[in-house]
């Protein structure tokens with residue numbers, strides 16, 4: 001069964017345990033096995049939001065036709081397109 005880790009504040013541990021949250025012996029983090037009960041949804045860590053550059057740009061790779069994402073060159077912070085499939089590059 002799938003383990004879903006939860007961010008349970010100390011004060012909410014009893015509440016979370018009532019709905020099936022179990023603490024991991026090694027890490028002390030709480031998790032549930034299988035489906036997360038709706039009572040515990042608020043403890044599921046939010047996925048970090050990544051900007052979807054592919055949709056923003058809409059550039060297509062000239063080599064393979066896949067979508068391109070916009071990247072920042074670390075050396076001089078200039079921008080370039082990079083194909084998500086074949087990794088070929090294109091100046092912006």
Ligand SMILES: [Zn+2]
Pocket residue numbers: 061062063064065066083084085086087088
């Ligand atoms: Zn490509």
